[in-house]
Amino acid sequence: MSTSATEREPRTAGGPARRRVDLPSPLRHLLLAALALAAVAGLLLVTGDLTALRLAAVGYTMLAVAGLQLLVGGSGQVSLGHGAFMMIGAYTMALLVLRLPMLPLAGNLVAVVAVATVAGVAVGAATARLHGPYLAGATLILAVGLPGLTHRYHEVLGGSNGLTVRTAGAPPFLQGLVSGSEWKALVVWTAVVLGLAVLATVSTGRLGRRMRAVRDDETAAAMSGIPVGATKVTAFVVASAAGGLAGGLQVYVLGTATPSMFTLSLSLTLLAALVLGGIGSMWGALWAALAVVYLEIWLSDAVRAFELGKDVENNLPIVLFGVLLILVLRFQPLGLHGILQRLRALLRRAR
Amino acid sequence: MDHFVDLTLGGLASGAVYAALALSLVIIYQATRLVNFAQPALALVAVYTAATVAPLTGSYWLGFAAALTAGTAAGALVERFVVRPIARVSRLNGIIVTLGLLLVAQGGVGMVWGNDQHGFRYAFDFVGRPSPADVFALASVAAVAVLLFCLYRHTPLGLRMRAAALHPEAARLSGVRAGLMLTAGWAISALIASLAGMLAGPPFISPNVFDAVFVYGITAAVVGGLDNPFGAVVGGLLVGLGMSYVSGYAGPELATLTALALVVLVLSVRPDGILSRPAARKV
Amino acid sequence: MSAALLEVVGLGASYGAVRALDSVSFTVPERGFRAVLGANGAGKTTLLRTLTGLHRADAGRVLLDGEDITRMPAERVITRGLAHVPEGGGVITGLTVEENLRLGALWRSPRRDRATEAEVLELFPPLVPRLGRSAGTLSGGERQMLAIGRALMARPRVLLLDEPSLGLAPLVTRQIFALLRDLRERTGLTVVLVEQNAAGALAATDSGVVLGQGRVAVEGPSAELLSDDRTRHAYLGF
Numbered sequence: 080m081s082t083s084a085t086e087r088e089p090r091t092a093g094g095p096a097r098r099r100v101d102l103p104s105p106l107r108h109l110l111l112a113a114l115a116l117a118a119v120a121g122l123l124l125v126t127g128d129l130t131a132l133r134l135a136a137v138g139y140t141m142l143a144v145a146g147l148q149l150l151v152g153g154s155g156q157v158s159l160g161h162g163a164f165m166m167i168g169a170y171t172m173a174l175l176v177l178r179l180p181m182l183p184l185a186g187n188l189v190a191v192v193a194v195a196t197v198a199g200v201a202v203g204a205a206t207a208r209l210h211g212p213y214l215a216g217a218t219l220i221l222a223v224g225l226p227g228l229t230h231r232y233h234e235v236l237g238g239s240n241g242l243t244v245r246t247a248g249a250p251p252f253l254q255g256l257v258s259g260s261e262w263k264a265l266v267v268w269t270a271v272v273l274g275l276a277v278l279a280t281v282s283t284g285r286l287g288r289r290m291r292a293v294r295d296d297e298t299a300a301a302m303s304g305i306p307v308g309a310t311k312v313t314a315f316v317v318a319s320a321a322g323g324l325a326g327g328l329q330v331y332v333l334g335t336a337t338p339s340m341f342t343l344s345l346s347l348t349l350l351a352a353l354v355l356g357g358i359g360s361m362w363g364a365l366w367a368a369l370a371v372v373y374l375e376i377w378l379s380d381a382v383r384a385f386e387l388g389k390d391v392e393n394n395l396p397i398v399l400f401g402v403l404l405i406l407v408l409r410f411q412p413l414g415l416h417g418i419l420q421r422l423r424a425l426l427r428r429a430r
Numbered sequence: 431m432d433h434f435v436d437l438t439l440g441g442l443a444s445g446a447v448y449a450a451l452a453l454s455l456v457i458i459y460q461a462t463r464l465v466n467f468a469q470p471a472l473a474l475v476a477v478y479t480a481a482t483v484a485p486l487t488g489s490y491w492l493g494f495a496a497a498l499t500a501g502t503a504a505g506a507l508v509e510r511f512v513v514r515p516i517a518r519v520s521r522l523n524g525i526i527v528t529l530g531l532l533l534v535a536q537g538g539v540g541m542v543w544g545n546d547q548h549g550f551r552y553a554f555d556f557v558g559r560p561s562p563a564d565v566f567a568l569a570s571v572a573a574v575a576v577l578l579f580c581l582y583r584h585t586p587l588g589l590r591m592r593a594a595a596l597h598p599e600a601a602r603l604s605g606v607r608a609g610l611m612l613t614a615g616w617a618i619s620a621l622i623a624s625l626a627g628m629l630a631g632p633p634f635i636s637p638n639v640f641d642a643v644f645v646y647g648i649t650a651a652v653v654g655g656l657d658n659p660f661g662a663v664v665g666g667l668l669v670g671l672g673m674s675y676v677s678g679y680a681g682p683e684l685a686t687l688t689a690l691a692l693v694v695l696v697l698s699v700r701p702d703g704i705l706s707r708p709a710a711r712k713v
Numbered sequence: 714m715s716a717a718l719l720e721v722v723g724l725g726a727s728y729g730a731v732r733a734l735d736s737v738s739f740t741v742p743e744r745g746f747r748a749v750l751g752a753n754g755a756g757k758t759t760l761l762r763t764l765t766g767l768h769r770a771d772a773g774r775v776l777l778d779g780e781d782i783t784r785m786p787a788e789r790v791i792t793r794g795l796a797h798v799p800e801g802g803g804v805i806t807g808l809t810v811e812e813n814l815r816l817g818a819l820w821r822s823p824r825r826d827r828a829t830e831a832e833v834l835e836l837f838p839p840l841v842p843r844l845g846r847s848a849g850t851l852s853g854g855e856r857q858m859l860a861i862g863r864a865l866m867a868r869p870r871v872l873l874l875d876e877p878s879l880g881l882a883p884l885v886t887r888q889i890f891a892l893l894r895d896l897r898e899r900t901g902l903t904v905v906l907v908e909q910n911a912a913g914a915l916a917a918t919d920s921g922v923v924l925g926q927g928r929v930a931v932e933g934p935s936a937e938l939l940s941d942d943r944t945r946h947a948y949l950g951f
Binding site (some may be wrong): 151155157159208213215216219220221223224227228230231342343347348354390391396398404405409412 | 530531543648649689697
């Protein structure tokens with residue numbers, strides 16, 4: 080089973096680094112990132128093209144969920160607009176490739192992050208005073224409304240057909256050594272681990288502590304001198320940038336951006352996956368991403384095997400995520416990560 | 431000028447639907463401080479029940495009755511067995527669980543009926559100015575608002591429900607079954623959401639048919655103030671008119687984002703809605 | 714002492730791992746007026762909350778006129794004749810004064826009980842001109858009156874009061890205590906009064922229970938408790 084291998088990979092990467100607590104946080108996270116990337120590369124060596132694409136999907140999904148994790152788990156703000164920021168990143172990427180083909184990929188990705196950050200600042204500043212249900216409501220509107228723009232600006236954004244781009248494969252000197260899919264997976268994971276390192280650094284640093292203080296009690300945080308508004312907006316912006324980069328990477332892998340990829344269901348599924356994986360831990364984002372990518376694949380296979388039809392195939396993952404979300408909240412509020420931690424504690428005690 | 435009159439009438443009719451949805455949100459928010467994002471899910475249950483029952487029985491009104499019954503029952507059951515045990519833990523979890531319900535309902539409807547649009551006949555004609563459909567929408571929502579007011583202000587059940595919402599413990603000490611009142615509130619809210627669904631859904635229904643409608647419903651509730659039923663009605667009509675003009679003069683794709691701008695603007699100036707009385711911040 | 718109307722046998726309750734009540738036993742006879750005293754955190758409020766089912770009892774029994782009401786939910790306890798005026802009164806500020814009163818009698822009948830309403834208003838004349846106003850506009854003393862009035866609307870046999878003197882002027886407190894005595898004389902109401910203000914409460918009641926760390930420390934007639942220096946110093950702080 081390919082997932083068991085992926086599941087093991089981050090832990091081996093996390094093992095040696097965790098003991099070096101004396102390293103400064105950014106450096107430690109970069110080291111972790113490098114190890115994770117090496118693990119993914121190793122995994123790519125032993126698996127085929129199909130797995131490479133799926134791994135790439137796990138990568139960008141994980142980045143998106145990790146951004147949401149920072150926002151919801153870290154600062155306690157529920158955003159349903161995460162899919163909207165992925166869409167902004169995706170369309171930025173597609174437009175850059177179409178309009179400015181001379182730009183290098185790295186330049187594109189930097190631009191994608193920049194655009195998503197600007198969008199995050201705009202939305203975050205506008206919604207800075209909204210709390211709890213109001214923020215959820217406002218971002219819900221964003222998630223529902225934004226795809227409509229593609230119809231409005233049909234000539235530029237391509238309407239419901241969206242934009243299709245061709246992205247470059249492996250550079251010439253590597254041709255024959257790695258396939259196009261493998262190269263894409265490597266590129267995606269390089270960007271993802273860098274993004275995750277940034278997110279981890281933020282969430283373990285001062286900003287992260289402030290965010291958690293704001294999440295636990297806004298008034299108390301304000302009284303202890305934490306700039307509540309700025310902290311919330313910053314969390315929103317960082318999360319938006321992560322979402323945008325994830326969307327850009329998605330287009331890089333899939334070569335297409337359509338409005339139907341970024342419906343409200345996407346935002347809801349990301350949130351469900353986050354809760355399922357475990358709110359409050361970056362590892363939760365990994366389990367979440369694996370669940371999103373592989374549940375969908377397995378369910379599709381199962382539905383086809385039982386010949387249940389297209390309607391079931393398209394919707395079963397959504398229903399399952401909804402049901403899992405409710406069950407996890409009801410019986411296991413810490414998600415898969417919580418279960419794993421408890422298992423580990425049990426094992427340690429048994430030893 | 432003709433265009434303007436059309437837009438105004440159409441705006442009022444859809445505004446009535448938004449008002450109903452906003453009202454249904456306010457009922458639940460007042461009782462539990464929870465914004466029920468599963469409201470479109472309840473409306474979906476209602477319209478798809480109607481779309482199944484009406485052709486079977488050959489009567490639109492039987493389908494209509496079945497829709498309201500199914501939606502109401504779904505609301506009550508969901509509150510008692512899904513939302514209550516989870517929302518008790520934290521408000522964040524409460525919001526998330528209603529979103530989970532929305533996922534389940536949209537996906538579930540898609541599984542059974544497909545993601546494509548279904549035609550669903552409406553009892554009234556859409557032609558005319560005002561069209562019979564518009565009149566029915568406005569009249570039924572007005573009736574609901576009046577009935578609701580009477581229920582809450584002038585009946586023992588209404589008094590119990592208000593007491594349970596305002597101060598559950600004191601209500602219980604006076605013999606009010608606070609939990610039951612909560613379920614009753616959800617049932618009433620679901621009934622109104624079902625009605626709104628029956629008004630807003632046709633002539634075509636699909637799993638995402640209420641996304642935009644719900645957006646305007648939330649906008650209306652937020653503009654009017656989430657714990658103000660009168661505000662919800664006024665907000666609904668205002669949003670209906672505003673969106674109608676925006677769609678008519680600037681393009682329908684911009685309406686949703688206009689709603690977003692409206693929400694952000696209103697909340698930045700009056701964080702609890704236009705019609706709310708400014709209250710001291712509770713610590 | 715005739716048969717007890719309210720009988721508490723070995724009652725225990727906890728907040729998580731913290732034991733709040735530990736085998737508390739006492740009885741209140743019909744027409745009795747009993748004070749429950751003790752320092753902050755002695756378990757007085759928890760005792761009342763456990764009696765009416767707002768807090769779960771994990772040991773012991775509560776008998777009301779012989780009927781076991783230990784596990785009865787709070788909203789049913791009132792129907793057995795046990796009314797509870799919680800700390801601060803529990804007046805519902807979003808309702809009018811009149812609606813608060815009506816709420817008290819609602820479990821008996823959905824129809825408005827004007828007779829009882831008139832009786833209650835006779836006890837609390839200051840409420841009359843304020844019937845149509847929001848309960849949030851009342852002063853502290855008026856709120857306490859409304860809270861007691863709402864409880865009386867239920868026509869209870871036993872009235873539990875949690876610190877009605879809290880935040881009130883001494884004069885108002887004395888009036889309320891006097892009113893409770895008067896009610897007992899006229900209607901045969903049984904009253905259990907939880908108080909921090911021990912001297913005032915002992916002066917008004919006929920017997921008292923002193924709680925210390927969740928247990929019954931001392932029990933006896935009010936006059937005796939009042940004159941026993943050791944009890945006064947150890948538990949009552951005056």
